Amino acid sequence: TIGHKMTARQRWTPTPVQLQILERIFDQGTGTPSKQKIKDITEELSQHGQISEQNVYNWFQNRRARSKRKQHGGGVGGSSNNNNGESEVETETETLNGKRKMPESLRVLPDGNNAIGTTSTTSPRPEDLCFQSPEMSSDLHLLGVLSNPRDDHSYNLYDHVEEYGM
Amino acid sequence: TIGHKMTARQRWTPTPVQLQILERIFDQGTGTPSKQKIKDITEELSQHGQISEQNVYNWFQNRRARSKRKQHGGGVGGSSNNNNGESEVETETETLNGKRKMPESLRVLPDGNNAIGTTSTTSPRPEDLCFQSPEMSSDLHLLGVLSNPRDDHSYNLYDHVEEYGM
């Protein structure tokens, strides 16, 4: 039994009410709420549960991004996917009669402790991954960057490149 | 002009070492490194992994832009994962130090035996819980968000916060 209290609350989970409000606003067409709006919304939502502007902002960002492109499998081969409409698919919640799963918008967590367990799938990332020696600090000594920051004032004109061949 | 698909599937992921160097330099106060510096840095970092000047430049730009985090308020959403099993109260080093969670490029886990007692006790969320009056869109009436979408211009600079205590 390794069950102990571990800093809970890692990810903000919108309450149904909050979700409703958020979706409603999103549906208004406001698209990308401005900072002021975010603040406003956050304040209102705060009364329905713990929330921060960051959460609201993220939510909108995710929502928008999600609306655009759903999950696509690994499509290899000339797949002519020309859809991408930007149409707000949004709430398919109530519309569906549940063969799938119940959105957390309606979940009612009881007082008990669920204690699910370990979801540590630890998604393996077989990327290139480098990983050098555990040298902590002492690599840039040959760089004059931290020696004399006041050197020149060259203008960097990188700015936005269209295609960068990495 | 547009329409450049660009096969940039994997954005450059700084290796821990690279990150360290970058942060170190950033901390030097150099602020915006000049092109020359960028080149220099890039060269050094190249020895720790694939990287381009553009990457370095972007990194600094992002770093600086995101350093201006003005977030505040609630404070939910910190996503720092602690792998420590006993310490639940970690000393936050605040903005002065780097916070940085686990780099995305460090989840190698070749072993495969992570018996971490991550028994999420289902974060105690005594918030306002779900289950509340069926009034869904009756709360934001005082919000002008859904009334006049075309009000001001975008101005959000949240993007993401570095870390905030709760």
Added chain:
DNA sequence: GAAATATGAATGAACG
């Protein structure tokens, strides 16, 4: 209990 899915959060890249 683990896998599959959903979604919030982090960050690199692009755009203005």
Added chain:
DNA sequence: CGTTCATTCATATTTC
């Protein structure tokens, strides 16, 4: 230089 988009990861919740 500020802001937003896109991609990916981490964690939560649901399902098997």
